Amino acid sequence: MDGNGRWATARALPRVAGHRAGAESVRRVVEAAPKLGVRTLTLFAFSTDNWKRPHREVAALMRLFRAHLECETPKLVANGVRLRVIGRRDRLGDVLRGAIERAELATSDGTTLDLRVAIDYSARDAILRAAAQLQSSVVGHHVVSRETFAALLSDGDAVPDVDLLIRTSGEQRLSDFLLWECAYAELHFTPRLWPEFGADNLASAIDEFRRRERRFGAVPDAAAG
Numbered sequence: 001m002d003g004n005g006r007w008a009t010a011r012a013l014p015r016v017a018g019h020r021a022g023a024e025s026v027r028r029v030v031e032a033a034p035k036l037g038v039r040t041l042t043l044f045a046f047s048t049d050n051w052k053r054p055h056r057e058v059a060a061l062m063r064l065f066r067a068h069l070e071c072e073t074p075k076l077v078a079n080g081v082r083l084r085v086i087g088r089r090d091r092l093g094d095v096l097r098g099a100i101e102r103a104e105l106a107t108s109d110g111t112t113l114d115l116r117v118a119i120d121y122s123a124r125d126a127i128l129r130a131a132a133q134l135q136s137s138v139v140g141h142h143v144v145s146r147e148t149f150a151a152l153l154s155d156g157d158a159v160p161d162v163d164l165l166i167r168t169s170g171e172q173r174l175s176d177f178l179l180w181e182c183a184y185a186e187l188h189f190t191p192r193l194w195p196e197f198g199a200d201n202l203a204s205a206i207d208e209f210r211r212r213e214r215r216f217g218a219v220p221d222a223a224a225g
């Protein structure tokens with residue numbers, strides 16, 4: 001969800017105003033996603049590297065996450081959205097951690113959309129943690145399947161591989177996001193800043209995705225015969 005800062009700066013507003021506008025985009029996209037056939041949506045809200053930002057900005061983001069969770073949970077429940085927060089929790093404040101736990105519990109029966117919000121998240125750290133778990137649980141020589149490893153990565157949740165990764169604001173990097181899960185992801189880069197990203201932009205990204213030929217390393221059907 002890149003471009004909040006630039007959106008604010010272009011309007012001579014403080015960066016946090018961009019994050020607030022970004023939260024409105026989150027609301028719009030979460031509402032639109034299930035109607036467009038999306039079953040799992042993961043939003044990268046805060047990376048482990050984002051702690052390097054000025055304290056004021058980090059504190060404002062943490063308050064925004066809490067306020068958003070508290071305010072949106074009833075709507076998520078009504079719309080059948082199941083929320084899970086991925087990433088480390090031990091460095092978050094007690095108040096935010098409590099809000100996350102309440103929102104996850106309240107939405108746990110949702111079946112329309114699996115909404116995953118990554119906070120204090122690093123894909124490389126997640127892979128290391130899964131590997132450490134494996135090391136401590138495997139006795140003798142075991143061949144570890146991809147499925148077993150994927151389940152460890154997502155704390156036992158059956159999370160599918162990423163089909164489509166959308167990156168806003170012209171950035172063209174993965175930035176330590178879902179590295180394992182994105183092995184065959186289709187990438188969509190848009191110059192649009194996140195606060196300007198809406199349901200119609202999601203719809204056209206999905207349209208374009210549906211037109212792509214995904215071969216997963218195989219040859220096209222016509223050539224196979």
Ligand code: FPP
Nearest residue numbers: 001002003004005006019022023026045068
């Ligand atoms: C990156 O853009 C954005 C973030 C680090 C924060 C994302 C947070 C939100 C969209 C707020 C709402 C989120 C939830 C889950 C309620 P940037 O600040 O790096 O923008 P820039 O590249 O223009 O500086």
